[in-house]
Amino acid sequence: MHSKFTFSSSVREDVSRPKEKQESYEWWYFDALSDNGNEAVAITFLDNFIFSPRYNAECRRSIRSTLAGAADPEEPASFPAIAFVYYRDGKAIYRVINEYPASELETSPTSPECRIGNNSFSFTSAPYGTGYSVSIDTKLDRNTRITANFEWLSIESDFTANEEPSGRGFHHWNMVSPRSDVTGKITLIKKNGKTSNEINFRGTGYHDHNSDDRWLPNTIKSWQRGRIHFPDCTAVYFRYQELGSEESITNLFIARDGKLFTYNAISTAQTFSRNIFGVKYPERLQITSDDNIRLRIKQNTLVDSSLFYLRFLSEMTLSMNHGKPRKGIGISEHLSPKALRYKWLDWLMRLRVSK
Template identity: 25%
Template sequence: MTRGGYVWWYVDAVSADGRQGLTVIAFIGSVFSPYYAWDAARDPFAHCAINVVLYGERGNRFAMTERNARSLARDATSFSLGPSSLEWDGSVLTIRLDERSSPVPRAVRGTVRVRPRALTAQPFTLDTHGLHRWWPMAPDCEVEAEFTAPALSWRGSGYHDTNDGDGALEDAFTDWTWCRAPLKRGSAILYDVRRRDGSGQNLTLRFDADGTRREMRPPLAAGLPPTGLWRMPRTSRSDDGCAQVIRTFENTPFYARSLLDSTLDGEAVQPVHESLSLTRFRNPLVRLMLPFRMPRRIG
């Protein structure tokens, strides 16, 4: 991995009743780490993390403890960082979590099993130089979540992808929006990036249940209200140019995650949506706030 580079593996899921949700991201070269941004050596292996976020009526948690290379072990099918791990056996991704939330220290302990219904064929390039890549590996997954802290258990649908790159995100992009929605037969993904050079790219993807990509008419731009406290801008796309926010899961100075109500490829859907402002992330004041939610542990 190059100096200043990164790779992350991402999972999100929502329970069948829509009342619980989670996000898990395993990072080498933690792109949203203030410590990585401040580190002149730019060694990605010195800045690793597993980010766990739980949403729902029975327990909300945010954990993202950064660790260095001494806490990392990995091979072609497994990733272990401190007390948590991810392991792929060819059909199931098993995520074992033992983390502590921040700034209020509470245990986040449990197991998540992700069963992709199919895998897609290829990654996509996000920038003009080919330095930043994204692969929606498994857009349609069955997910089981069993946690002892907080005590909850549910099944639902999920999504799995990976991003990797050869430089800082904030040097290549100003912002992006992304959303994914399960469809009756497959899934839809929208990924709209705005680059530092003024150009942009809007990806409109439809995958069948077997992972085969097929054409989908690009939806129209749909305005959304900004988040409450931090006024984080949000936009999306929908068949009719209309979308609504059902719930805001995360509201930070530079990032928002939401559940929407919209229409894609002729179907009424509830996409999981994210907005990221890398211009805001670059702000020194924003970076100074992050250690309160992202503690660093050495060794």
């Protein structure tokens, strides 16, 4: 059995997909590292929050009903959410995971845009280029709101449409823009309306879009992915394996000079550790392409940790067949979703999610 996975890099395909099953989900992801390497932001818009106890309870119910021969409801329920994290010096300074009513979700099947509550993104064009406007306005805590306005100006993007089967039963990864110039401002506003902090941000960013109509913990065994921006190129890697699949899919991408170079690769891992929840992950990874391009990843700064997801600020070294190795700090992620199957763990996730 092989993993059912499709890839594209397409602004045109960065639109909402039809939701045919309760398990169906999609998310739009934006991240960026500051020019000085000390700060990072990560923003996710989710039409169904894949870690939501309410969403996963509904998926379990839907799967039981299907196995019993019952028909799916005409309109699957939605559990939208917004996630925003601002990091400084390897620590999460501001972290928000807020769920919203389904009535506050708006997406488009024809235009790359999404609104969840007062949070939104949209594809825009200007005389100086094209890209995404991203706006955040959500509760941080009982007494504080956090607002942020960013521009993801595309530098390397929109390389190829999806040429693989795009029907049901596939995970679709659309790496819309592996490299963007990112500018923006984060503002904290107290209950009395006064501004308590303002942060200006400038850096290099990334944007992708993932979707599937299969329940995540019944589909994915493990998924490692990451990206790093150098002055002259961006390197992106992923290793993806589905349950029941004998082999993983591993690829390395280099975005450079308006082109996306795609390489089949193998991955090797060393020095395994566990986070406080027992999730096992490699501290060292190496992604090696068929023609010996190598990306070494040292996952030495864990900045987000849960029962099923880890995010790192990682030291990465890219060695190509010419020139000196490039070295810098990138963002890497590790997903191991099997714990989402277990209802008794839902209470832990409720501690991190606001409504």
